[in-house]
Amino acid sequence: MSYSVKSQNALEMEQSVCHLANKEIDKYMSDVKKTQAVQDSVNSVIKGKEYVVRKVLAAVIAGGHILMEDIPGVGKTTLATAFARSMSLDYKRVQFTPDVLPSDILGFSMYNSATKEFEYRPGSVFCNLFLADEINRTSPKTQSALLEVMEEGTATVDGVTRKLPEPFVVIATENPYGSSGTQLLPESQLDRFMVCLSMGYPEHADAVQILKGNALNPLSKVEKVIGIEELKELRRESNDMFIRDEIYEYIVDLVEETRRNDIFSMGASPRGTIALLNMAKAMAVIDGRDFVTAEDVQSVVIDTLGHRVKLGQRARAQGMSMQGAMKTLIQTVKAPRN
Incomplete structure (x- = not known):
């Protein structure tokens, strides 16, 4: 083979590599545009809560469920509805009260006298985004009906297991424990939520903007910006994310520290370890990267582990918050270099 032919082959290979690299760059730039469009759409009705909107989006991309703990009236239901509309998700809501039954959620079988057969009537969970409003006001029996749904993505009624639509996300809201009619969620149910977030009161300027837009239905401005297939593609890219061994080690170190540090009386579970990894990968997708950094992990530590651990006696004596x-925890565990 002559030198000129070798040079030509090398040039073609270099051009091919550059073409593939440019395609990868275009793909991740497209991801940034999609995720930013969703955030902009939701932020148009949820004023001043960019941090919460970003974390909810990350949890949806990561395939997790979200627990919103806050006082009534701060926009939790509006947030869930805005996300459903922005991402073209079939959305259903159940107001959890003491008289809500498991059959209201999972569905039930009804006898059809015409066909002389029992017919299944699907419950509210057969949707893409299910809002469990004020989940800590209902009975433990009804709460437990959500466990299989959240973990397995299936609902079992009369011995028959049915698969839920894909994607399926639960956004549950709860009022702070001690409010009228509330009860603590069991640890087994808390652990099934990928993140626990709080919206809090709006800042003064944001409250003014809320008042100015109060004459109109704010959700009327929310339009579809991505479809279900685009959300599934974002999930696939999150699953395919490159992770260095040092990042795996760092995540495990963080979780193990919650089990041995005496500021905690109960450490995070292995499910919490997986949630921390998946949230970090989703944050990288939102930022348009194909790799996870230590900063991605640190940015979601409190959201993924805060509801899975309990403060120890020393922390409570010092008046330390979660x-x-x-x-x-983040300061104690050494982070790898990027």
Whole structure:
């Protein structure tokens, strides 16, 4: 083979590599545009809560469920509805009260006298985004009906297991424990939520903007910006994310520290380890990267682990908050270099 032919082959190979690299760059730039469009759409009705909107989007991409713990009236239901509309998700809502039954959620079989057969009537969970409003006001029996749904993506009624639509996301809201009619969620159910978030009161300027837009239905401005197939593609890219061994080690180190540090009386579960990894990968997708950094992990520590651990006696004696304990955790565990 002559030198000129070798040079030509090398040039073609270089051009091919550049073409593939440009395609990868275009793909991740497209991801950034999609995720930013969703955030902009939701932020148009949820004022001043960009942090919460970003984390909810990450949890949806990561395939997890979201628990929103906050006082009534701060926009939790509006947030869920805005996400459903922005991503073309079939959306259903159940107001959890003491008289809500498992059959209201999972469905039930009804006898049809014409066909002389029992026919299944699907419950509210047969949708893409299910809002369990004020979940801590209902009975433990009804709460437990959500466990299989959240973990397996299936609902079993009368011995028959049925698969839920894909994607399927639960956004549950709860009022702070101690509010009228509330009860604590069991640890087994808390652990099934990938993240626990709080919206809080709006800032002064944001409250003014809310008042100015109050004459109109704010959700009327929310339009579809991505479809279900595009969401599934974002999920696939999150699953295919490159992870360095140092990042795996760092995530495990963080979780293990919650089990041995005496500022915690109960550490995070292995499910929490997986949630931390999946949330970090989703954050990388939102930022348009195909790799996870230590900063991605740190940015979601309190959201993924805060509801899975309990503060120890020393932390409570010092008046330490859960957020403060999580900051101490991050400072204690050495992070790998990027």
